[in-house]
Amino acid sequence: MADPLVSVIIPNYNYGNSIGQCVDAALDQTYRPIEIIVVDDHSTDDSLAIARQRAVTVLRTARNSGVAVARNMGAAAARGEILFFVDSDVALRPDAIETAVAELRAHPEYGAVCGIYEDEPLIRDSVVEQCRVLQAYCWRMASLGEVSFLFSSLTAIPRRVFDEIGPFNPRLRQTEEVDYGQRMSTRYQIRVTDAVRGRHDDDDKLLPLMRKLFRRARLRVPLFARRRRFAKGFESASRSLAALAALGVLASLPLVVLSPWASLATGALLAVMLAGDAAMYRYVLRRRGPGFLAVFTAVAFATNVAISTGIAVGALQWLVSGRFRRLYDAQWPSTAVPAAPTVTRAPA
Template identity: 60%
Template sequence: MSEQAPLVSVIVPNYNYAASLELCLRALQAQTYAPIELLVVDDHSTDDSVAVARRLGVRVVQTERNMGVAGARNLGVAHAGGEILVFVDSDVAAYPDAVEVAVAMLAADPRLGAVSSIHDPEPLIRDSLVEDYRALQYYYWTASSEGSISFLFPALVAMPRRVYDEIGPFNTQLRETEEVDYGHRLTQRYDMVLTSAVRSRHDHDDRLGKLLRKLYRRGRARVPLYAQRRRFACGFETSSRAGGSLAALAALAALPVAAPLGPAGAMLPAAALAVSIIADLGMYRFVLRRRGPLFLLYFGVVHFVVNVTIAAGVAAGVVRWLFSARFRRLYEPDLHVRPSAAGEAAT
């Protein structure tokens, strides 16, 4: 890079991810781009995350209490001096040229407000079959959304500081869905892309219970956003995938009704299950080619459970939306620009 290359501030929000943090930071220290300043915002971790970062010589900013990832990102920006901001989650390892490619893309198009990475279909740390499932599922859904998006993928995203300053901070009220909100706000003024040219690996959830709880909460939290804006985000969470999740839940709900009806009744859950499978047929073909029929069977069972969980979360969100005024107010515009008031200390 030339001496005139802009300073890039890489901000790594972290909460109890010591297991992957070293891989994340070493990958960032090996970037081909210069100049870079690297900053970890430790969100009141209870593990040895801070010791890991300090051992690698990385600057650390610590919060006085847990703020959530939105607040941690905002705090990182407050301590950053770069013209370009790169947010990297502490369970993500970027390829060596990731920052260089992202900065070049932003420089080539002034209307481009953010560039997000597509993670590899192989997990950063392989711990379980659940993690294999999640890596493949997440990869296919993101890769099939490559291009212009309105759903921000902040696990590895680059944006000009001027864009962040114009759009405002991440909404700290939204602990499960701040990225969808931020993407919507950003794309009112700028383009945003998801690209496989910026590559990374992600340490996905390796336990099914943890994954399901996260997806349930996210499904529930999406309801106010989509209800007020009356449309899905462009990329990842599409109407067809939402339909697939609802069809899976319908197939499960139809079983008690179908049982007394005999063979004819079995058509109800079977038809709903078929709709759910068709909604993600391309993904199943991808998994079959990559891992073979035996793993596909496992993948299909887990994905059915995931779909049911997402749909149940959405249903719970709809009920909450109907009966909770506070829940409906989460996405009112005046909340978008309120940074967290949590205290912090730089070390």
């Protein structure tokens, strides 16, 4: 039986620092046959020009519309039996596609095979980025097996499954992969494997990272409220409790000045935060040593505060806004999903 054509779909918006490495890694895969489609979401930097220098197909959205629309446009133009979505800040290992295809062919019950990020960044910009990459690695390693959401930045989906589930919700800009995973997991297994890997160029500044995590946590609330259970994967009960404990630590700090007994509560809350992700802290200690662990713990504390604050704000918004509660309604205007564009194929 002939190997299926794989369509590698790379959405891009202003990732000029990494798009070249991303596309080059896709071109350097051990698997054939593949086609590579870059969908530029109306970038304002030089990333579109960088993509056009490679022997790949390059499309462009009419306006900046979000990664869901870009992925949908790429899927509409794709000819492959398997769609491999990879974000433009990820560089795949050379065998990533070959391994993912083998998994899908061996397990027709899988709706998607998702990979993980390496524990080293694609571009080493700052200690914040090194901490965030280690955190993301540990969370994904803890999620190996079946999950109920999609790691859409590094995932392979059979075309027949994508056509059945439908496109990404074009109204969502931050949590489209959570919505898509929820829809898919009612019919198919979504599997995370550490055999499919890529290196990720993550956020390198703390405040932008915290803002992103805050927004994503807030926007997850309507879906979590509808589902009324924790997701399978890294959004576990213990990790959620750890995030809430970090917020409790922050809230209790002013009381320490008023009463020394309050320091006991602060210490207990900090212990809960560390215990909720104990395997992650042990891994960082083994990998980087105690000095780096201290810095890592501070960054992890900040990200936990951002996540728990986002959940708290989202819960309040869910109580007062019917529109927010309906954020994940299944229907959206058909005009929001792009038709197959006119495509100019780049020379091989």
